[in-house]
Amino acid sequence: MKVGVYGGGRMGAGIAHAFLLTGAEVDIAEASEAAAEAARDRVATSLAKAAQRQAIPGGAAPEELLTHLTVGSDPAVLCDAEVIVEAVPEDAALKKTVLQTCSQQAPDAWLASNTSSLSITELAAALPSPERLIGLHFFNPVPASELVEIVVGKDTAPELVEQATGWVQQLGKTAITVQDSPGFASSRLGVFLALEAMRMVQDGVASAADVDTAMTLGYRHPTGPLRTTDIVGLDVRLAIAEHLARELGDRFEPPQILRDKVAAGELGRKSGKGFYQW
Numbered sequence: 001m002k003v004g005v006y007g008g009g010r011m012g013a014g015i016a017h018a019f020l021l022t023g024a025e026v027d028i029a030e031a032s033e034a035a036a037e038a039a040r041d042r043v044a045t046s047l048a049k050a051a052q053r054q055a056i057p058g059g060a061a062p063e064e065l066l067t068h069l070t071v072g073s074d075p076a077v078l079c080d081a082e083v084i085v086e087a088v089p090e091d092a093a094l095k096k097t098v099l100q101t102c103s104q105q106a107p108d109a110w111l112a113s114n115t116s117s118l119s120i121t122e123l124a125a126a127l128p129s130p131e132r133l134i135g136l137h138f139f140n141p142v143p144a145s146e147l148v149e150i151v152v153g154k155d156t157a158p159e160l161v162e163q164a165t166g167w168v169q170q171l172g173k174t175a176i177t178v179q180d181s182p183g184f185a186s187s188r189l190g191v192f193l194a195l196e197a198m199r200m201v202q203d204g205v206a207s208a209a210d211v212d213t214a215m216t217l218g219y220r221h222p223t224g225p226l227r228t229t230d231i232v233g234l235d236v237r238l239a240i241a242e243h244l245a246r247e248l249g250d251r252f253e254p255p256q257i258l259r260d261k262v263a264a265g266e267l268g269r270k271s272g273k274g275f276y277q278w
Helices: 010-020 033-052 062-066 092-105 120-124 158-170 186-202 208-218 225-232 234-248 256-263
Strands: 002-006 025-029 069-072 083-086 110-113 133-138 147-152 174-179
Touching: 002 010, 002 092, 010 025, 010 033, 010 133, 025 033, 033 062, 033 069, 083 092, 092 110, 092 120, 110 158, 120 133, 133 158, 147 158, 158 174, 186 208, 186 225, 186 234, 186 256, 208 225, 225 234, 234 256
Parallel strands: 002 025, 002 083, 025 069, 083 110, 110 133, 147 174
Antiparallel strands: 133 147
16 A cells, blocks of 8 residues: 655654554655654664554564655655545644645545545635545654544545545554544543643643542543643644634633743653643
């Protein structure tokens, strides 16, 4: 199988890693040569860590898997992909531009967006063949996560839904299928819980650690909503919350503590501080 990934950041590199483990040939397109090399380094580092955990099927060496990876700054690197996964930041205009580029480079490829909240139907409307786009919402960190949310747009071809389900199975993950709706299932529920947890900290009800402990021990969540927010990125959560507030109403209005932390550069794990010190 030939897989293209547009965007080699944390999520794109993780998606590439996951497909490489299936034996697929993977091409990553980035905006510059420097970004492309950084993407290769992310995948290499991720595979090396997987090898240390003995998490590579069949015990293949990371170096061997990397021979099946190509990176480049020219989107033409994606021209012979069977499926292309867009994994750029959560910005509708950017995603539309990237998906249009992918469609131009590989008009016969299936397209997937790794959006966590944006409308697949609206993204598809910018394409010459909207039926060829589906949502594949991967979770961070991609190699270790067990879930992929398949999002079906108004025009998504039934054949593509079937194909996407098969890809998720090949990745060794579990798929849930949802119809296109603001926030889908996972982001809508996860962000709502996280926003209320933030309000509790803001109102002095409890500390971030105690709110998270309530959910991990009381409700068996593997990670509390505030630590999860730090891992995802407070800026990412803010953008999703603002989008959901526009689409679904005031119950998703971001609390001031989230706006203040993002304005202060406290973005979570990637900046060293969010609701926790990292």
